Amino acid sequence: MAALVLPAGLLVALLLVAPMLLLFRISLNEYSPTEMMREATTAANYLRAVGDPYYRSVLLTTLTVALGSTLLTLGLGFPTAYWLARMESRWKSFATIVVMFPLLVGNVVRAAGWLALLGNGGAINASLLGLGLISAPLPLIYNTGAVVVGIVAVVLPYMVLTLSAVIESIPRNVEEAASNLGAPSWTVFRRVVLPLALPGVAAGSVLVFVLCMNTYASAVLLGGPRFKMMAPAVYDQFVRGNNWPFGAALAFILLTITLVLTVLGSAALGRRYRRPKEELS
Amino acid sequence: MGSLVLEALAKRYGTSVAVERVDLEVRQGEMVALLGPSGCGKTTTLRMVAGFVAPSAGRVLIGGADVTQMPPHARDTGMVFQSYALFPHMTVAANVAFGLEMRRVGRAERDTRVREALRLVRLDGLEDRLPRQLSGGQQQRVALARALVVNPAVFLLDEPLSNLDAKLRGEVRMEIRALQQRLGLTTLIVTHDQEEALTMADRLVVMERGRVRQVGTAEELYESPADPFVAGFVGQCNLVEGALEGTGVFRAASGALLACAATPPPPGRHVLALRPERIEVTPAADGPARLRAVTYLGPLTEYHLDLDGTPLLAIRPTPTAGEPSRLMSAGDAVTLSWDASAARLLSAAQPGQT
Known part of the structure; x- marks a missing residue:
């Protein structure tokens, strides 16, 4: 068995673990404007990232946007996933393709589409201006709201597909049993469907949260020049600032926070799921 | 309640x-x-x-x-x-x-x-x-x-x-x-x-x-099943298609003559319904029916019979060792008898009948 997983294990080590270790090593180096980077073992980059109010606000924005987008995606995704999972007609495979369709369009192309729709000269503002309903373009773009809309549009399919797979595994007659015993639909959802779908909610939210934390294209194109999230900030350090050690430190902070939050989040949901007595309430 | x-x-x-x-x-x-x-x-x-x-x-x-x-x-x-x-x-x-x-x-x-x-x-x-x-x-x-x-x-x-x-x-x-x-x-x-x-x-x-x-x-x-479907679905039943030849005589599609109840028949075409446990099987060298197979079920024995081309099933309590019917086997000629009132005439061919 060990011999069988060895090749795959080596590949993972080579492609995933090695670059990470390298990145971590870089994050401990010193930045030098002349030599780019000097060998060192210092925590200075991490201390700067944590201490600098600018990067603290970038991190806070990232967390807020990621959390908000995840919750919004969950709220929009659950009904869609339920509808998809309980669909019986021959349209089901068609509906599944429609849900997956956004995945076929790249992030940048999609963000460009949002620009064309929401921008100052975009379809909405141009129409409203043309109709004389407004005298100046509405600020539909270059704000947090636009970024969240852009992100949710990207990650929604992941949530819907993850959830609908789990909801499909909940026998429909369990819901029927609950309503037969006197539970109105909302209670059936709260007491039966939701608790049984919790593993899906956890998996979908973790997946979506990780994607949101690492948003790049939507943040840059829809957030505008003054809106900053972590991924673009890392990019700026590597490419524009040529400060690899600091960029690596930012990347590691992003990675660690994402990891810790997803582990905590799924553990919390998992515990709830495994404690059936709570349902007696 | x-x-x-x-x-x-x-x-x-x-x-x-x-x-x-x-x-x-x-x-x-x-x-x-x-x-x-x-x-x-x-x-x-x-x-x-x-x-x-x-x-x-x-x-x-x-x-x-x-x-x-x-x-x-x-x-x-x-x-x-x-x-x-x-x-x-x-x-x-x-x-x-x-x-x-x-x-x-x-x-x-x-x-x-x-x-x-x-x-x-x-x-x-x-x-x-x-x-x-x-x-x-x-x-x-x-x-x-x-x-x-x-x-x-x-x-x-x-x-x-x-x-x-x-x-x-x-x-x-x-x-x-x-x-x-x-x-x-x-x-x-x-x-x-x-x-x-x-x-x-x-x-x-x-x-x-x-x-x-x-x-x-x-x-x-x-x-008293109302129609052949009920007769066949509730318990086992011989359902024989054919026509009423006279009072108490039914001619199966194969030509075999079967005794049936003398009660006034329902209108239309008929099916004869006869429960297998009502048919008595007696060995007789010159009997009109032939035994095609015998299935031993413990307390009961199933006799698969052929009466002039009409297949019939009889189910009887398994005979004790000494009885002559115990020795019957496939291919034997037998005589069949039943109480005529047990062979009920049902009206055939209702729409949607299987």
């Missing part, structure tokens, strides 16, 4: 008819079985009573009140599902308590009633288990307790025994029947197993292709 009345209940999906028309009254405390082959509309009928399927026409009355337009949760029915449909994330006690919670029964009374219900189905001590930690038979009893604990006006059972092994099925059948009678539950049970229906229900409704073929007690259905 109350009676259940179905009035001209029908369900159509587009052009296909699931239930054409069902009229039925289940009296207070009575157990009625909907019996029929798969696709006959029995499950759809039950689901219309529970409210999971909206009827295309007709009415459902529970305790005299029209509930046709009510959602499932507002109808006072307790249903046991074929696959039990227990809540997998709740303990046995929480499963049973669910319906009481929905009815806002106080915690103390709830606990008492859950304990009683579990004692009733002999599951006391398993309150804190999860459904997946129980055997199939135990899960089935949790499902029973969950439906019974709320004292539903109508108790609905959807093929409740089909997921149990044969030995358990017999036990649970008796248990359900005993509970139903003790609690005086108005019960509708759906089954495709005629033995289940015959042993449990006060009355049976034989359905086929969305229609009610006959309603009656087990004895009525068995002894």
Whole structure:
């Protein structure tokens, strides 16, 4: 068995673990404007990232946007996933393709589409201006709201597909049993469907949260020049600032926070799921 | 508690008819079985009573009140599902308590009633288990307790025994029947197993292709079936096509002559229905019938016979060692006899008959 997983294990080590270790090593180096980077073992980059109010606000924005987008995606995704999972007609495979369709369009192309729709000269503002309903373009773009809309549009399919797979595994007659015993639909959802779908909610939210934390294209194109999230900030350090050690430190902070939050989040949901007595309430 | 009345209940999906028309009254405390082959509309009928399927026409009355337009949760029915449909994330006690919670029964009374219900189905001590930690038979009893604990006006059972092994099925059948009678539950049970229906229900409704073929007690259905479908579905039956030749004489399509009841025949074409246990088989070298196969079933023996080209089945108590009929074997010539009144004439070829 060990011999069988060895090749795959080596590949993972080579492609995933090695670059990470390298990145971590870089994050401990010193930045030098002349030599780019000097060998060192210092925590200075991490201390700067944590201490600098600018990067603290970038991190806070990232967390807020990621959390908000995840919750919004969950709220929009659950009904869609339920509808998809309980669909019986021959349209089901068609509906599944429609849900997956956004995945076929790249992030940048999609963000460009949002620009064309929401921008100052975009379809909405141009129409409203043309109709004389407004005298100046509405600020539909270059704000947090636009970024969240852009992100949710990207990650929604992941949530819907993850959830609908789990909801499909909940026998429909369990819901029927609950309503037969006197539970109105909302209670059936709260007491039966939701608790049984919790593993899906956890998996979908973790997946979506990780994607949101690492948003790049939507943040840059829809957030505008003054809106900053972590991924673009890392990019700026590597490419524009040529400060690899600091960029690596930012990347590691992003990675660690994402990891810790997803582990905590799924553990919390998992515990709830495994404690059936709570349902007696 | 109350009676259940179905009035001209029908369900159509587009052009296909699931239930054409069902009229039925289940009296207070009575157990009625909907019996029929798969696709006959029995499950759809039950689901219309529970409210999971909206009827295309007709009415459902529970305790005299029209509930046709009510959602499932507002109808006072307790249903046991074929696959039990227990809540997998709740303990046995929480499963049973669910319906009481929905009815806002106080915690103390709830606990008492859950304990009683579990004692009733002999599951006391398993309150804190999860459904997946129980055997199939135990899960089935949790499902029973969950439906019974709320004292539903109508108790609905959807093929409740089909997921149990044969030995358990017999036990649970008796248990359900005993509970139903003790609690005086108005019960509708759906089954495709005629033995289940015959042993449990006060009355049976034989359905086929969305229609009610006959309603009656087990004895009525068995002894005086209304048509060949009922005769063939409830118990085994020889159904011989042919024509009435004269009073008490029936000529089979193959040409064989059979004695039949002298009662005035129903109009139209006829089928002769003769129960296999009514045919007596005697060895006789010059007998008109031939024995094609003998199947030993322990207490009973099956004789597959051929009477001038008409296949017949006879089932007799296995003869004791000394009897001459014990020695009969395939190929022997035999004489067949039956009480003419046992061979009933039924009207043949109703629309939709199989």
